Amino acid sequence: MCTEITEIVAIDGPAGAGKSSVGRCAAQRLGFAFLDTGAMYRAATWWAIHNSADLDDPEALADVTARMPLDMTDEDGTLRIRAGEHDITSAIRTPEITRQIYKLDHVPGVRAHLVELQRAFGARKPTVAEGRDMGTVVFPKAKWKIYLDASVEERVRRRATQLAANGAEVDTAALKREIEERDHKNMTRAVSPLRRASDARLLDTSNLTFDEVVGAIVNIVQEEA
Secondary structure, eight states, X not given: XXXXXXXXXXXXXXXXXXXXXXXXXXXXXXXXXXXXXHXXXXXXXXXXXXXXXXXXXXXXXXXXXHTOOEEEEEETTEEEEEETTEEOTTGGGSHHHHHHTHHHHTOHHHHHHHHXXXXXXXXXXXXXEEESSIIIIIOTTOSXXXXXXXXXXXXXXXXXXXHHHTTOOOOHHXXXXXXXXHHHHHHHOSXXXXXXXXXOEEEEOTTOOHXXXXXXXXXXXXXXX
């Protein structure tokens, strides 16, 4: 049961706050497993599109997600995402997936299945888990809860850099609109909305370096161990 899972560093926050990158590095430094739940929802979105599922049909999305042969493995410090025989590590980071992911992440059936997988993962060993509802829904009894945030401008800059590194063309103005729209949808959705848990520490990363953010998370865990 989720109430029994406590050895978790639950990191929540909006898109572009740095959850995935700093969470992975913090996990390595702490010797914890790393759970990238954002990648799970991206993989489910890719899988639904790949299987021509109706993205406006909640039942179809829940069904196709339940049949997704998802495999997430750490290979030399890189998280490899596979759906069956398809390596979709790069494919799930495209603008198309980012635009469509909201159609799955608010569907109760999709979330229920992925939350089940997330809790099973967290029950195996101490874990750093990042997402939108880690500390509020998935791991409400997590020992450490952190809410990462950053200004919209900084989050746009980071995501643009990430996309450019993957060879994608970047329209900064359009990217800002997408991030703001995604924030609104995540914070106002009926199922597991993005919000800061009452017992989570707020960590604004706008003016912090990558190493400073990782160090802050590691210090929080070690101080409260």
